[in-house]
Amino acid sequence: MTKHPHPSPMAFVKETSTAIDLHLVNAEDLESWTDMQPRRVRAWLDSLGFRAKPGETVLVPDGDGAFALAAIGRGSLRDRARQRFCMGGARSKLPAHTYRLHHTLAAQELEEEALGWCLAGYSFRRFRQSDPADHAKLIAPVHLETHRIEAIAAGEALTRDLINTPASHMGPEELEAAFSDLATKHRAAVSVTLGDDLLHQNLPLIHAVGRASNRSPRLLDMRWGKSGPRLTLVGKGVCFDTGGLNLKPGASMGLMKKDMGGAATVMGLAHMIMAQGWQVQLRVLVPAVENSVSGNAMRPGDILNSRKGLSVEVNNTDAEGRLVLADALTLADEESPDMLICMATLTGAARVAMGPDIAPFFTHDADLARALMQASAQVRDPLWQLPLHPAYDTLIEPGIADLDNAPSGGMAGAITAALFLNRFVEATPRFAHFDIYGHQPSAAPARPKGGAGQGARALFAALPDVLAL
Structure with a gap:
């Protein structure tokens, strides 16, 4: 795996006289834009029937057989509400030349399109023998924070590669290596609690979930930054989830390489933060395990102790993510950071409610929720708040133990999982849990089928104001 991925080398380049003019055209502006072009260009566009549909791409030749200009459609207002990253979706349709952008976009629209351009350069090539295709390059648009855009894109590329x-x-060992690579890149400190040391360090739930695998469970702990607000990110790192003794059906197991998507996403977000040099005291915690089947696997009906002292009845060994997160969240909460964020591919119930594109989040903090929803709309990283409904607390209280990891009945599964995690956070004033999917089921502009980050861009946009940076 590439240690420090970039979605596409040289996505942005410096000014050159050989660049081809590239126009972004909204459908409602098509007539006025076309009227401003030379007659031969108008005739060419008309002959091709260019209507500026989303991602529609046209190349106009000059009189010498070269390209006079290129145009990418962005569709109507309705189209643009339904589809992100038109420019990214068109990048692969352009010959691998250098382009100079012409547009009438507002700053936020330009940032989105430029990010899509970068993200469209991503492909997962670790197991391919062929060389990657060359990509079109873009002269860095004036006033665009290209370093910031590339940091976001590189963080997303890291997330996708890991998933x-x-x-x-x-x-777990390879995830630790990637975690250490990230720390080395940004001169962060890492500590690892491995195997039976988890028991000695009072992290029994992480040990219980991972002990059945011959790949030792571990807790990964990264610290970066010496001043500013204390921000802690916790990500579920279940590198593969068989379901344990409550074995998943084969069809449900096919995507379980992505069950460390929470870890991958917080690592991508951590890269964005560190690359931009935020004045924060950043901590990243990843419980890295494999939920396997063997003679010493945890069993349905087992009672497990947690770091916090709460006992947990295991009524389904396939509800393991909340167990490893419980110990990690307790450890994080002991420092009472200014902000604690948890990200996990946790429940199928969240997907039933929201589909693959929208990540629900849970928080008691109304100001934080408002900031996240505003940022979500601003950067078009879809989120939605679900309630930590206190009346459902009884569903996670089995009677025989303090907590039940898998309430019967199947109702409100995403909410009961969030309520379970919430029991392990008491001292931290601001806490949010994200139940992400971490996978793009079919290709979309700048989002190939496969691993995908969710929520990181919205957090990256919201946190500076929330933390008063």
Whole structure:
């Protein structure tokens, strides 16, 4: 795996006299834009029937056989509300030349299109022998914070690479290596609690979930930054989830290499933050395990103790993510950071409610929720708040133990999982849990089928104001 991925080398380049003019055209502006072009250009566009549909791309030749200009459609207002990253979707349709952008976009629209351009350069090539195709390059648009855009894109590329890597090559040890690579790049400190040391360090739930695998469970702990607000990110790192003794059906197991998507996403977000040099005291915690089947696997009906002291009845060994997160969240909460964020591919119930594109989040903090929803709309990283409904607390209280990891009945599964995690956070004033999918089921502009980050861009946009940076 590439240690420090970039979605596409040289996505942005410096000014050159050989660049081809590239126009972004909204459908409602098509007539006025066409009227401003030379007659031969108008005739060419008319002959091709160019209507500026989303991602529609046309190249106009000059009189010498070269390209006079290129145009990419962005569709109507309705189209643009339904589809992100038109420019990214068109990048692969352009010959691998250098382009100079012409547009009438507002700053936020330009940032989105430029990010899509970068993201469209991503492909997962670890197991391919062929060389990657050349990509079109873009002269850095004036006033665009290209370093910031590239940091976001590189963070997303890291997330995608980690999720796309199969469990044969991305177990707890390999996830630790990627975690350490990220820390080395940004001169962060890392500590690892491994195997039976988890018991000695009072992290029993992480040990219980991972002990059945011959790939030792571990807790990864990164610290970066010496001043500013204390921000802690916790990501679920279940590198493969068989379901344990409550074995998943084969069809449900096919995507379980992505069950470390929470870890991958917080690592991508951490890269964005560190690359931009935020004045924060950043901590990243990843419980890295494989939920396997063997003679010493945890069993349905087992009672487990947690770091916090709460006992947990295991009524389904396939509800393991909340167990490993419980110990990690307790450890994080002991420092009472200014902000605690948890990200996990946690429940199928969240997908039933929201589909693959929208990530629900849970928080008691109304100001934080408002900031996240505003940022979500601003950067078009879809989120939606679901309630930590206190009346459902009884569903996670089995009677025989303090908590139940898998309430019967199947109702409100995403909410009961969030309520379970919420029991392990008491001292931190601001806490949010994200139940993400981490996978793009079919290709979309700048989002190939496969691993995908969710929520990181919205957090990256919201946190500076929330933390008063």
